[in-house]
Amino acid sequence: MPPFQLVWRNLTKRKARFLLTAGSLAIAIFLLCLLRSLVVALEAGVKAAAADRLIVQSKVSLFVYLPQAYGTKIAAVEGVERVMRWNWFGGYYQDQGNFFAQFACDQDELQAIYPEIQLVDGSWDDFQRDRKACIVGEATASKYGFKVGDSVPIIGALFPKTDGTTWDFRVAGIYKSTKKNVDDATLFFHYKYLENALDSGEGSGPVGVGIFVVKMSPGADRTEVMSRIDAMFEQGPQVVQTTTEAEFQAQFVSMIGNVPLFVSSIGGGVMVAILLAALNTMLMAAREQTRDIGVLKALGFGDGVVAGVLLWQSLALCAFGGGAGILLAASTEDSVARMLGTVFPGYEVTAGTLWSAAGATLLVGLVAGVGPALRARGLSVIDALRRTG
Amino acid sequence: MGALIQLRGLVKVYARGGETLRVLDGLDLDLEAGGFYALMGPSGSGKTTLLNLVGGLDRADEGRIVVDGEDIAAMTGPELAEWRAEKVGFVFQGFNLIPVLTAQENVELPLLLTRLSRGQRKEHAKSALELVGLGDRRSHRPSQLSGGPEQRVAIARALVSDPMLVLADEPTGDLDRKSADDVLALLRLLNEKYGKTILMVTHDHAAAQQARTIVHLDKGGRLGRIEAVR
Numbered sequence: 147m148p149p150f151q152l153v154w155r156n157l158t159k160r161k162a163r164f165l166l167t168a169g170s171l172a173i174a175i176f177l178l179c180l181l182r183s184l185v186v187a188l189e190a191g192v193k194a195a196a197a198d199r200l201i202v203q204s205k206v207s208l209f210v211y212l213p214q215a216y217g218t219k220i221a222a223v224e225g226v227e228r229v230m231r232w233n234w235f236g237g238y239y240q241d242q243g244n245f246f247a248q249f250a251c252d253q254d255e256l257q258a259i260y261p262e263i264q265l266v267d268g269s270w271d272d273f274q275r276d277r278k279a280c281i282v283g284e285a286t287a288s289k290y291g292f293k294v295g296d297s298v299p300i301i302g303a304l305f306p307k308t309d310g311t312t313w314d315f316r317v318a319g320i321y322k323s324t325k326k327n328v329d330d331a332t333l334f335f336h337y338k339y340l341e342n343a344l345d346s347g348e349g350s351g352p353v354g355v356g357i358f359v360v361k362m363s364p365g366a367d368r369t370e371v372m373s374r375i376d377a378m379f380e381q382g383p384q385v386v387q388t389t390t391e392a393e394f395q396a397q398f399v400s401m402i403g404n405v406p407l408f409v410s411s412i413g414g415g416v417m418v419a420i421l422l423a424a425l426n427t428m429l430m431a432a433r434e435q436t437r438d439i440g441v442l443k444a445l446g447f448g449d450g451v452v453a454g455v456l457l458w459q460s461l462a463l464c465a466f467g468g469g470a471g472i473l474l475a476a477s478t479e480d481s482v483a484r485m486l487g488t489v490f491p492g493y494e495v496t497a498g499t500l501w502s503a504a505g506a507t508l509l510v511g512l513v514a515g516v517g518p519a520l521r522a523r524g525l526s527v528i529d530a531l532r533r534t535g
Numbered sequence: 536m537g538a539l540i541q542l543r544g545l546v547k548v549y550a551r552g553g554e555t556l557r558v559l560d561g562l563d564l565d566l567e568a569g570g571f572y573a574l575m576g577p578s579g580s581g582k583t584t585l586l587n588l589v590g591g592l593d594r595a596d597e598g599r600i601v602v603d604g605e606d607i608a609a610m611t612g613p614e615l616a617e618w619r620a621e622k623v624g625f626v627f628q629g630f631n632l633i634p635v636l637t638a639q640e641n642v643e644l645p646l647l648l649t650r651l652s653r654g655q656r657k658e659h660a661k662s663a664l665e666l667v668g669l670g671d672r673r674s675h676r677p678s679q680l681s682g683g684p685e686q687r688v689a690i691a692r693a694l695v696s697d698p699m700l701v702l703a704d705e706p707t708g709d710l711d712r713k714s715a716d717d718v719l720a721l722l723r724l725l726n727e728k729y730g731k732t733i734l735m736v737t738h739d740h741a742a743a744q745q746a747r748t749i750v751h752l753d754k755g756g757r758l759g760r761i762e763a764v765r
Binding site for chain 1: 644
């Protein structure tokens with residue numbers, strides 16, 4: 147083992163350089179954690195998707211609406227227990243910056259099909275009785291200060307009111323999801339409220355159903371149920387595509403591009419940048435310590451020990467910087483989640499992310515240290531003592 | 536006493552810019568145990584090269600170097616490092632202390648290669664520094680010491696692991712007369728009181744007079760005369 151006192155003293159000999167390099171490592175590792183956590187959040191919905199739920203959508207596009215009559219026909223398919231209409235509403239609260247998802251759905255099916263949606267305040271009965279009632283995820287409720295009984299005016303972007311006024315909802319419940327496939331940021335309201343408004347001309351927008359959410363009967367064969375539904379509408383008027391909830395979530399994620407690849411590319415760039423910063427620091431340190439390397443060798447320290455002095459410096463430098471970045475990522479998890487809020491629900495710095503960051507830190511430390519260490523190992527005593535650094 | 540160091544047919548050639556320079560040319564020399572030798576000669580006579588070869592810092596191209604009965608030319612790198620740690624103490628012209636360590640820590644360095652406990656190491660280093668008159672400056676860094684004290688710390692480092700052989704390369708070269716005399720007095724003390732064999736390269740005739748024997752090397756690395764001083 148190398149003399150660790152020497153490792154530490156050399157590391158902190160030039161304090162400004164040490165702090166700047168460690169600081170840049172900390173920021174880079176924090177960024178890596180952040181990027182990885184965004185991917186984890188995106189993929190969490192896919193991983194947590196229910197096995198007994200199917201999504202029926204137009205085969206052409208998610209933005210092509212299906213006829214209302216399809217609901218009754220789907221409900222009659224063998225293996226289908228429940229069916230719910232589900233439309234993206236796409237409105238905003240007060241101004242466009244206040245974005246969170248709103249869905250119109252069959253209020254009497256929501257609780258049965260999505261048991262993971264648990265009310266933490268208010269009641270399902272109240273939600274189901276009042277046509278203008280809604281339930282709101284606790285992240286959104288907390289962000290905007292919504293409480294049960296409050297009125298929430300939403301400006302319809304996809305479904306504007308014809309008189310230019312807002313859609314007014316009354317909060318009947320605040321929910322928290324027990325699984326990651328449903329975030330805590332959404333507002334659910336009665337499909338009938340939207341349907342009636344469109345029928346009466348009070349509101350305008352695309353007619354039809356965005357998707358049907360199907361809950362299968364216990365023991366039903368998923369593949370067969372999917373085939374039966376697809377076969378039923380093969381002749382139109384709208385051809386459908388039935389997918390599992392996991393496939394649907396994955397498709398939704400891929401709509402914003404190959405996010406994992408994109409994020410990995412940025413992460414790779416960050417890794418290369420911090421590797422170069424650490425390598426530059428270690429090369430300068432190794433050059434400055436050339437004479438010390440000669441002295442250690444002359445005193446009888448082996449080549450491996452001398453190489454270890456530099457390798458441990460690199461590892462310690464990265465451990466400080468990377469450790470600070472990991473601590474920063476873990477300690478700011480709640481703040482970042484709040485900041486991303488309803489735009490990016492489900493942000494979580496998982497243990498896996500932290501371990502990955504620790505692995506990246508170790509890798510940078512090894513790669514940045516191994517070159518200078520090998521150079522020190524191969525240096526002859528005479529050559530090392532001759533150098534003035 | 537018998538010959539502690541036996542050099543036979545020692546050849547060292549350096550290749551520089553396509554040319555070869557024969558620094559030592561078949562040198563034969565015996566150095567007795569307990570001796571204090573000053574190695575003198577003109578530039579290019581191979582004084583420092585000889586010191587490096589005897590200390591196992593460099594390899595000879597030809598010849599044998601037997602120290603205390605061991606042929607160090609036949610040793611592997613790790614064996615040679617272990618041998619140096621056990622048998623040799625070095626004092627360099629430029630002191631070569633580790634700048635980030637205190638005097639005490641510099642002196643403790645060679646003891647990290649021994650089986651001594653942390654407490655024993657501290658005690659040994661403290662004693663060595665007291666011996667060279669720097670007991671009260673143990674916590675000073677090299678940059679806080681002037682040349683003389685720096686060289687005395689280097690001598691404390693060279694003797695702390697109780698080596699049989701101390702090799703000094705121009706130990707007074709960077710010092711004023713007063714500091715040089717202090718350093719030479721210390722080397723004499725090591726030789727006379729503690730029985731260390733000392734081989735010192737020097738250009739300084741006054742310094743060489745402190746040794747017991749002066750070995751003169753001629754240009755081209757051949758042995759000149761051997762002069763008994765005291």
